Amino acid sequence: MRIVINFGRVVRPGQAALVKEVVAMGASRCCAENAQNWRNAFAAKSLLRPGKLVKASRFCRACAETGRNGGIGSTRRGRFRQRPSRPPAGIARIDGRGRIWPRSLVPTDPLRPTRRMPKTKTAAEKQRTLPIAAAAIPLHELTDGQEADLFAVLSAKTTLTTKDGKPYDRVTFRDAQREVSFPIWSDAPLAAACRDEWQVGAFYKLRALYRETNYGPQLDIRRIRPATDEDRDDGFDPAALVPASRFDxxxxxxxxxxxxxxxxxxxxxxxxxxxxxxxxxxxxxxxxxxxxxxxxxxxxxxxxxxxxxxxxxxxxxxxxxxxxxxxxxxxxxxxxxxxxxxxxxxxxxxxxxxxxxxxxxxxxxxxxxxxxxxxxxxxxxxxxxxxxxxxxxxxxxxxxxxxxxxxxxxxxxxxxxxxxxxxxxxxxxxxxxxxILAEDTTEGPLTGNRNPMGQKIYRGPLPDGADDQ
CATH class of the missing domain: 1.10.3210 (Hypothetical protein af1432)
Structure with a gap:
């Protein structure tokens, strides 16, 4: 016997909408009849999710066994509890949340072939194939939460270790007026490229999100590649990225x-x-x-x-x-x-x-x-x-x-x-x-204290019109 049960919005107050198609193979008549007049959608969801309790008063043991992967344990207070064990043969994982269903309940459509996922490119391959063509914005002009293309020089790269013993790299990018230092964790998509390809003293074009954090300014890098002479049309100037004295x-x-x-x-x-x-x-x-x-x-x-x-x-x-x-x-x-x-x-x-x-x-x-x-x-x-x-x-x-x-x-x-x-x-x-007064972006009359002097500095109220600049 093959019964298709369609149930939509939950009618009980306070329950969220539940939309799902359940294909039941081999269910007993009592539960099939009950399913035709399905008024408790939440209980239906519980029946088909392992690790939940199913009321025996609503479903017979045969249907519970069918919907609960055949893993029914002892009866306690009128409820069936699933035995915690490895799923037996014939069990398939069919959704991204890791729920386990019997293969007999897996919906299949012979007219819809299984889609094959394309091969995933590595982070390094993505960086080499994705062009960065937008006009760049100087690093020192970025504001908190702004994402933009920019040119910067990698001024430092140091390999360190976390408290758990995991290695990571702390990198520093800068232009002539701002320096941004942040970690590249070992499990980040760019970790391998950072370790093997990024060179201290080299110039790069980045697409990144600039953020002001409690640990100082940081960049969330979306794309990165070495800067070339062809980037000069977009504003690449090596001399503008290396700080120098104002005086001759x-x-x-x-x-x-x-x-x-x-x-x-x-x-x-x-x-x-x-x-x-x-x-x-x-x-x-x-x-x-x-x-x-x-x-x-x-x-x-x-x-x-x-x-x-x-x-x-x-x-x-x-x-x-x-x-x-x-x-x-x-x-x-x-x-x-x-x-x-x-x-x-x-x-x-x-x-x-x-x-x-x-x-x-x-x-x-x-x-x-x-x-x-x-x-x-x-x-x-x-x-x-x-x-x-x-x-x-x-x-x-x-x-x-x-x-x-x-x-x-x-x-x-x-x-x-x-x-x-x-x-x-x-x-x-x-x-x-x-x-500090030139580079600190803390709002208010005082700067932060994460600076070479280790203290806050009073800048006073902003002059009229300063917010518009």
């Missing part, structure tokens, strides 16, 4: 050399400082001041040193005038020379890359403070100065970061070293604060 490096170098000539009165000290600058001119013109946090852009070292030296000139003049009776007198030559040379060891601590700078082995193992003293001693061997002045100048370099946790072997122990330290510190901190 040649002009900054000339201004620094002029300050040395004008404000260092001792000829031996002046020649020593000029020799250090001339011997390292090319590196000084290009290298960043750091890998992150402050002046971490092309020519950032020179920009920072010039600013610190100008502040040193001001402080030396101010405190020489304020404390004319200081003994020994404040040595302006050492203050200015210390401003120029305080970070000179970074020429060996860092090396330039396509996206900024990275630490050299010597930079990692020794740091820039001791290497700065080494450079000074090497040049002083060819341009000797008074031994006491050389010692004081070495101390300026060694003590300019003041705190041991910042890498300083000694705190400032001379007035000259103290002035250079604070000139250096205020310039670095001011640059950090400027960057």
């Amino acid at each position: 490096p040649e002009e900054m170098f000339a201004q620094l050399a002029e300050i040395v000539q004008e404000h260092v009165a001792d000829e031996a000290v002046r020649e020593l400082v000029a020799a250090v600058l001339d011997d390292n001119r090319e590196l000084i013109l290009a290298i960043p001041a750091a890998t992150r946090n402050h002046h971490a852009h092309r020519s950032g070292f020179l920009e920072h040193v010039l600013s610190v030296t100008r502040t040193c000139v001001y402080l030396a003049d101010k405190y020489t005038e304020l404390f004319p009776d200081l003994q020994p007198p404040l040595d302006k030559d050492l203050v200015v020379a210390g401003g120029v040379l305080h970070d000179i060891g970074k020429l060996r601590e860092l090396q330039t890359t396509a996206t900024g700078a990275e630490y050299t082995p010597a930079g990692t193992l020794i740091g820039h403070i001791l290497q700065g003293r080494d450079i000074l001693r090497e040049v002083a061997a060819e341009h000797p100065i008074d031994p006491d002045k050389l010692l004081r100048l070495e101390h300026v370099i060694v003590a300019h970061q003041r705190l041991p946790e910042w890498g300083a072997p000694k705190p400032p122990m001379t007035p000259e070293a103290l002035l250079v330290h604070y000139a250096d510190d205020i310039d670095a901190k001011m640059q950090m604060m400027v960057n």
